[in-house]
Amino acid sequence: MKRFFRSAAVQGVLGWLVAGYIELIILTVRWRFENRAPVDAFMAGSEGAVALFWHGRIAQGMACRPLLAEKPRKVMISLSPDAAFISWAAARLRIPPVRGSTGREGASKGGMRAFREALTFVRSGGIMILTPDGPRGPREVLPIGPVQMARAAGCPAFIMSLAASPALTLGSWDKARIPLPFARGQVVLEGPLPVPTDADAEGLEAVRADWEARMRRGQARAEALLAGAP
Numbered sequence: 001m002k003r004f005f006r007s008a009a010v011q012g013v014l015g016w017l018v019a020g021y022i023e024l025i026i027l028t029v030r031w032r033f034e035n036r037a038p039v040d041a042f043m044a045g046s047e048g049a050v051a052l053f054w055h056g057r058i059a060q061g062m063a064c065r066p067l068l069a070e071k072p073r074k075v076m077i078s079l080s081p082d083a084a085f086i087s088w089a090a091a092r093l094r095i096p097p098v099r100g101s102t103g104r105e106g107a108s109k110g111g112m113r114a115f116r117e118a119l120t121f122v123r124s125g126g127i128m129i130l131t132p133d134g135p136r137g138p139r140e141v142l143p144i145g146p147v148q149m150a151r152a153a154g155c156p157a158f159i160m161s162l163a164a165s166p167a168l169t170l171g172s173w174d175k176a177r178i179p180l181p182f183a184r185g186q187v188v189l190e191g192p193l194p195v196p197t198d199a200d201a202e203g204l205e206a207v208r209a210d211w212e213a214r215m216r217r218g219q220a221r222a223e224a225l226l227a228g229a230p
Contacts, residue, residue, distance in 0.1 A: 006081045011088060014085035015086070015088030016088075016092070018086065018089035019092035022062045022089065022093055024181055025059065025062075025179050025181065026065060028181045028182045028183075029179050029182070029184070030182075030183075030185065031063075032184075032185065033187045034222075035188065035189045035190060036067075036187075036189055038191065039067065039191070047155065047156075048122035048124065048125045048127065048128070049122065049127055049128075049155050049158055049192060050128050050146055050149060050150045050153070050156075050158070051128065051158045052131075052132055052142075052157060052211070053131060053161065053215075054174070055131040055139075056140075056174035056176045057131075057160075057161075058086070058131060058176065059176070059177065059178045060177065060179060060187075061129065061131070061162060062095065063185070064160065064187060065093065065094070065095065072121070072125065072126040072127065073095050073129060074098050074118070074126060074128055074129065075095050075096075075128075075129040076097070076099075076130050076131075077090060077098070077100075077101075078100070078101045078135035079100060079101070080135055087099060095129065098114050098117050098118055098128075099114060100114025100115065101114075115149065118149060119153050122149075122153040122155050123153055132145070132146045133174070134174070137173050137174065139173060139175065140212075140216060140219070142212035144204060144205070144208050147195060147208045147211065148204065150195045151199060151204065156191060156192030156194050156195075157192070157195070159189070159190040159214055159218055160188075161188040161189075161190075161215065161222040162185070162187050162222060163185065163186045163222040163225075164179035164184065165179075165183055165227075166179075166180045166183055167179045167180060168180065184226060185226075186223075186226040187222065188218045188219075188222040188225070193211065195207055
C-alpha cells in the first residue's frame with residue numbers, strides 16, 4: 001500500500017488535489033492580520049528573508065501566499081517520498097520547492113545542496129519559507145538550522161502565526177490544521193528579526209530560544225484573537 005501511495009501517478013494526483021484545495025482556501029478564507037505594515041514594507045524592498053511557521057500550519061501558510069506580493073519565494077520540503085505530492089502542490093501554487101530540511105546542526109538533511117540553494121536564493125532577494133519543526137518533529141520545537149541559515153545569508157526572519165476556524169485537525173504528529181472553505185483566519189506577524197553576524201554558538205542558541213518562544217506566543221495569540229473575532 002505504501003508503494004502505491006508513493007508512486008509518481010498517485011503523488012501527482014494528490015498534489016493536484018491539494019493545490020486545487022489551497023487555491024479554494026486562498027479565495028474564500030477571510031484573513032485578519034496583526035502587525036502587517038512592517039511585512040508589507042519589507043516585501044516592497046529588494047532584501048531577502050527567512051519566513052517561519054509551524055509544520056502543522058502548512059495549509060494556512062500556503063493560503064497566505066498573497067501576503068508575499070510579487071516577492072520571489074521558495075519553500076523547503078523534505079526529501080521524504082511521502083512529501084513528493086506536497087512538493088508538486090507547492091510548485092503548482094507558484095511556490096517552488098527546495099528539497100531538503102533544516103537540521104538540528106544547521107546542515108540540511110538530504111545534503112548541503114539544498115542549504116546552499118536556499119542561501120543563494122535569499123541572498124538574491126527571495127523569501128525562503130521554512131517549517132522548522134518538520135518533517136518529523138518534535139512538534140513546535142525550533143532547531144538551530146533556520147537561525148544559522150539567516151546568519152549565513154545575512155538576512156532577517158519573519159514569524160507567521162496562523163489560525164483558522166472552522167478547520168479539520170488531522171491525527172498526524174504535527175496536529176495539522178486544514179481550514180475549511182469560507183473559514184475565518186487570523187495571522188499574527190512578527191519581524192524583521194535580525195541575527196548578529198558575529199554571533200557565536202552561545203549567541204545563536206539565545207536567538208534560537210527567543211524565536212521559538214516568539215513562535216509559540218504568536219501561535220497562542222493568533223488562536224486567542226480568532227476566538228474573540230466576531
